[in-house]
Amino acid sequence: xxxxxxxxxxxxxxxxxxxxxxxxxxxxxxxxxxxxxxxxxxxxxxxxxxxxxxxxxxxxxxxxxxxxxxxxxxxxxxxxxxxxxxxxxxxxxxxxxxxxxxxxxxxxxxxxxxxxxxxxxxxxxxxxxxxxxxxxxxxxxxxxxxxxxxxxxxxxxxxxxxxxxxxxxxxxxxxxxxxxxxxxxxxxxxxxxxxxxxxxxxxxxxxxxxxxxxxxxxxxxxxxxxxxxxxxxxxxxxxxxxxxxxxxxxxxxxxxxxxxxxxxxxxxxxxxxxxxxxxxxxxxxxxx
Numbered sequence: 001x002x003x004x005x006x007x008x009x010x011x012x013x014x015x016x017x018x019x020x021x022x023x024x025x026x027x028x029x030x031x032x033x034x035x036x037x038x039x040x041x042x043x044x045x046x047x048x049x050x051x052x053x054x055x056x057x058x059x060x061x062x063x064x065x066x067x068x069x070x071x072x073x074x075x076x077x078x079x080x081x082x083x084x085x086x087x088x089x090x091x092x093x094x095x096x097x098x099x100x101x102x103x104x105x106x107x108x109x110x111x112x113x114x115x116x117x118x119x120x121x122x123x124x125x126x127x128x129x130x131x132x133x134x135x136x137x138x139x140x141x142x143x144x145x146x147x148x149x150x151x152x153x154x155x156x157x158x159x160x161x162x163x164x165x166x167x168x169x170x171x172x173x174x175x176x177x178x179x180x181x182x183x184x185x186x187x188x189x190x191x192x193x194x195x196x197x198x199x200x201x202x203x204x205x206x207x208x209x210x211x212x213x214x215x216x217x218x219x220x221x222x223x224x225x226x227x228x229x230x231x232x233x234x235x236x237x238x239x240x241x242x243x244x245x246x247x248x249x250x251x252x253x254x255x256x257x258x259x260x261x262x263x264x265x266x267x268x269x270x271x272x273x274x275x276x277x278x279x280x281x282x283x284x285x286x287x288x
Contacts, residue, residue, distance in 0.1 A: 010042040012260065013057075016158045018282040024237055025275065028064075032072070035060040037287070038083075038158065042260075050089040050167065051100060056080050074116075078139065081108050082152060094167035096154055102146045109143040155182040157282045161264050166254045173199050173254075179213055181246060184278050185270055186228045191219060193248055205257045215246040215270075229272055239275050246270035262286050 020032040037058040043051040059079060063072045085105055088097035099105065113136060120132055142148045153159045160179075164170070176196050183189035195213030202208065219225070220243045229241045247269055253262040263285040271277035 006046050008044045010044075012040045012042065013287045014038045014040055014158070014162070014261075014284055015287050016282065016284045018157065018280060021279050023277045023279075025239070026277075031064045033062045036158070040162070043086075048091070050091070051086060052089065052162075053086040054083055056083050077112065081105065081112060081143070082149065083156075084108070085149075085153070087150075087153070089163070089167060091168055094165040094170065095163050096150060096159065099146045099149055099153075102149070105149065106143050109139060113139070154180065157266055157268070157280060158284060161250065161252070161266060161282075161284060162261055166256075166259055166261075169259060173197060173207060173209055179248060181213075181215070181248065183225075183246070183270060185272075185276065186225055186232075189225060189228070191215065193246070195248060200251070205255060206262065207254050207256055209250075209252045209254065211248065211250040211252070213248040215244065219244055219246070225272075229275075233272070233276055237275050242273045242275060244270070244272055260286070 014037070016034075016036045016038065018032075018034040020034070021028055022030045035058065036056060039055040039057055041053040043053060045051075056079065059076050061072050061076055063069055082105070086100040088100055089095070090097045116132075116136065142152060166173075174197055176194060178192040179195045181191055181193045193213035193215060195211050198210045200208045200210050222244055225244045226241045229244075234240070247267075249267045250264060252264045254260070255262050261284065264283070266280070266282040266284070268280040268282075269277065
C-alpha cells in the first residue's frame with residue numbers, strides 16, 4: 001500500500017519458531033515444531049490511531065508422532081485464515097483492539113470450508129466424520145464472531161508478545177501486569193497470571209525486559225481442573241490428580257526508537273505435577 005496524506009505504512013518481517021511438547025510421566029508423547037514468517041505492516045493515521053496488518057508468508061510444521069501430519073497440514077491451512085488479518089491497537093494499553101476486516105476473514109473461511117468438505121468427502125468412519133463436523137462448527141462460530149476470533153489471536157504467543165504498552169510509548173517498563181492464560185491441557189480453563197517485569201539491560205535505543213508469572217495458589221487444587229483431569233487423562237495415566245501449576249517466562253528486546261519488538265524468547269508451561277506436562281518454547285526475531 002502507498003501512504004496517503006493521513007496514513008503511513010511501515011513494513012516489518014518477523015520469524016517465529018516454536019517447539020510444543022507434551023509429556024506424560026516425564027516421557028514425551030508428542031512434539032510439534034512450528035516455523036512461521038510473518039509480514040507485519042504498521043499503519044498509522046495522523047500519528048494517532050495505529051493498526052497492524054498481518055500476513056503469514058511461510059508456515060512450516062513437523063510433528064511427532066508422524067501419523068498426525070495430515071491433521072497438522074489442515075491446521076496450518078486454518079492458521080492462514082485466522083492470522084491473515086488487520087487489527088486495531090488500543091491507544092491506552094497497546095493491546096489488540098478489534099479485528100478490522102472480519103468480513104474478509106469470514107469470506108476466506110467460507111471458501112475454504114467448501115474445499116475442506118470436498119477434500120475429505122471420502123471419510124467413512126463415524127468418528128472421523130464427527131471430528132470434521134466439530135472442527136467446521138467451531139470454525140464457523142469463531143470466524144463469524146469477531147470477539148471469539150479476537151480472543152484466539154490474543155492467546156497466540158506471537159500476537160500476545162508483539163502487542164503491549166511499548167507500542168504506544170510505554171515509559172514504565174517495570175510495572176506488573178495481568179496476563180490472560182488460556183490452558184492448552186484443559187479446554188475452557190482461563191485465568192490471569194500476575195506477571196512481574198524487570199529491566200535486565202538498556203541502552204539509548206534498546207531495552208531488554210524479563211517477564212515472569214505463575215498461576216496463583218488458588219489454581220493449584222482447582223476443583224474444575226481436577227474433574228477435567230480425572231475425566232480426560234486419568235483413565236490412561238492412572239495416577240491421581242496432584243497439583244496444577246502453570247508459568248510464563250519471557251525475555252524481550254524492545255527498540256525504543258520505533259517502539260517495536262526486536263526479538264524475544266518465551267517459555268510457557270502447565271502441568272499436573274508428576275503426571276502430564278505441556279510446554280512451549282518460542283523464539284521471535286525481526287528479520288530483513
